[in-house]
Amino acid sequence: MRMKATFFIIYFLFVLLIKVNAAENNLKNIIIFIGDGMHKEHQIAASRFFTGKDEELTWHNFPYRSSVSTWDINTYNRYAYIKGDKLYSKDNIDYSLGYSPLIGGKTANSSESLKRRNYFLNKLPLVYKENLYKIPATDSAAAATAMFTGQKAETKAISFQTYNGENKPLKTIAEIFREKNKGSIGLITTVPFNHATPAALISHSESRNNYYSAVDTKEGIANQMIAFQPEVLIGGGHPAYNKGWGVKKYLSNDLYNLMKNSKGYIFIDRQNKLDASQNIKTAADQAKTMNKKLFGLFGSKKGHLNNIKPVYKDGTPIVKRDSKENPYLKDCVLAALNVLSQNKNGFLLLAEQGDIDWANHENNYKHMIGAVWDMDTAVSTAVKFVDKPDDDIDWTNTILVVTSDHANSYMRIKNKEKLKKGTLPRQFKLFNYHYPLREVKYYTHAHTNELVDIYIKGQGIDTFRENEGKYYPGTRILDNTQIFDSLINELR
Numbered sequence: 001m002r003m004k005a006t007f008f009i010i011y012f013l014f015v016l017l018i019k020v021n022a023a024e025n026n027l028k029n030i031i032i033f034i035g036d037g038m039h040k041e042h043q044i045a046a047s048r049f050f051t052g053k054d055e056e057l058t059w060h061n062f063p064y065r066s067s068v069s070t071w072d073i074n075t076y077n078r079y080a081y082i083k084g085d086k087l088y089s090k091d092n093i094d095y096s097l098g099y100s101p102l103i104g105g106k107t108a109n110s111s112e113s114l115k116r117r118n119y120f121l122n123k124l125p126l127v128y129k130e131n132l133y134k135i136p137a138t139d140s141a142a143a144a145t146a147m148f149t150g151q152k153a154e155t156k157a158i159s160f161q162t163y164n165g166e167n168k169p170l171k172t173i174a175e176i177f178r179e180k181n182k183g184s185i186g187l188i189t190t191v192p193f194n195h196a197t198p199a200a201l202i203s204h205s206e207s208r209n210n211y212y213s214a215v216d217t218k219e220g221i222a223n224q225m226i227a228f229q230p231e232v233l234i235g236g237g238h239p240a241y242n243k244g245w246g247v248k249k250y251l252s253n254d255l256y257n258l259m260k261n262s263k264g265y266i267f268i269d270r271q272n273k274l275d276a277s278q279n280i281k282t283a284a285d286q287a288k289t290m291n292k293k294l295f296g297l298f299g300s301k302k303g304h305l306n307n308i309k310p311v312y313k314d315g316t317p318i319v320k321r322d323s324k325e326n327p328y329l330k331d332c333v334l335a336a337l338n339v340l341s342q343n344k345n346g347f348l349l350l351a352e353q354g355d356i357d358w359a360n361h362e363n364n365y366k367h368m369i370g371a372v373w374d375m376d377t378a379v380s381t382a383v384k385f386v387d388k389p390d391d392d393i394d395w396t397n398t399i400l401v402v403t404s405d406h407a408n409s410y411m412r413i414k415n416k417e418k419l420k421k422g423t424l425p426r427q428f429k430l431f432n433y434h435y436p437l438r439e440v441k442y443y444t445h446a447h448t449n450e451l452v453d454i455y456i457k458g459q460g461i462d463t464f465r466e467n468e469g470k471y472y473p474g475t476r477i478l479d480n481t482q483i484f485d486s487l488i489n490e491l492r
């Protein structure tokens with residue numbers, strides 16, 4: 001009898017020990033890719049051009065896939081208003097007001113019932129906060145805030161609460177990760193480095209349009225991002241190129257000089273006739289051997305890096321960039337990982353392909369395909385980096401998330417037969433882009449409230465799975481705030 005009891009106690013302790021061990025978090029490195037404005041249909045378009053099949057991009061074979069709702073407070077409030085419901089309040093959220101799976105569907109969907117299309121495309125009355133978009137959809141600022149702070153925000157807000165009479169900064173996952181895990185932080189984007197998506201990871205502002213302020217002040221987004229001193233920051237907005245009539249300016253010469261002379265950094269920028277792919281690699285190697293951080297500043301007239309054009313040459317789909325003086329996203333990702341992986345405590349890397357959104361606003365199919373290619377090759381570069389043996393970075397301590405902040409343009413492929421490997425729709429520009437042969441159709445130039453895809457590889461999938469349908473019962477939908485929730489829960 002006694003033996004038996006002792007046995008059970010030992011057995012019980014043993015089971016408990018295993019449980020405790022299993023509950024220990026292993027996640028050390030976080031890599032987040034955001035295809036700005038990328039809907040499922042844009043992935044299919046790029047995949048068809050480069051492979052002839054619908055789902056052959058790098059992330060399509062990741063072990064986890066689900067859908068994400070992206071609405072912001074403005075979207076929510078417009079729906080609340082027309083339904084006579086209460087406006088958004090943090091303590092009482094009706095998620096189906098922000099996005100209705102009953103009308104919009106349970107996944108990011110290509111099929112087009114008229115009811116669904118109207119739900120996404122009908123404009124709402126401008127009763128809530130005038131002069132914002134009439135389109136019921138988030139912008140990149142509020143979406144990034146949701147993903148990086150776990151809090152819904154109003155359109156334009158950069159990790160900042162601006163509602164319920166309470167104006168205050170919201171703590172981001174990068175700030176928590178640096179404080180708690182002592183990990184390194186890296187940010188890359190193909191658009192200006194202080195554009196909404198990267199901005200929301202390490203700065204706070206009521207408006208995404210506060211791109212920069214005087215060099216000795218703190219309000220500007222660029223000012224805050226430079227002051228944060230991330231271990232890696234690479235993007236566009238170089239003031240020497242970002243100029244011309246009617247062009248939006250992202251950075252002052254004073255701030256450029258501040259970046260250039262930042263202590264502890266290797267600084268690399270766009271150079272006449274020099275290949276940026278090579279230069280960024282050399283700079284990263286230098287930063288690595290000298291134990292320094294890395295700033296990379298590139299850009300063009302509009303502030304972004306490159307338009308990337310798909311071309312079909314000798315039976316092979318390839319791409320061409322505007323200028324070799326600006327790097328591809330994959331070059332930046334490899335450079336960043338080389339620097340960030342030096343930190344034994346781990347790293348958090350955000351890589352944004354922002355031109356998918358810019359091309360979609362123009363309804364430019366060609367540039368959109370090139371931008372998705374840029375993201376695909378960058379994700380594949382990151383996968384190979386983690387796969388590499390003989391270092392302490394592998395899939396048991398690293399998570400790779402590929403998602404989008406919102407959909408854009410409601411593009412639909414109308415004739416799949418005509419869009420095979422290497423073929424593009426015929427497009428011409430007369431104010432906007434037109435598709436005379438109707439291979440594809442664009443329904444809007446704006447963002448939509450459609451669900452976006454999320455693909456995950458590595459450590460931490462379980463938490464995402466547990467969070468499915470929490471706000472949308474009977475579905476597998478995640479809300480964008482749950483990207484923050486899940487990652488925080490998995491951090492060790």
Ligand SMILES: [Zn+2]
Pocket residue numbers: 037140357358361408447
């Ligand atoms: Zn946009």
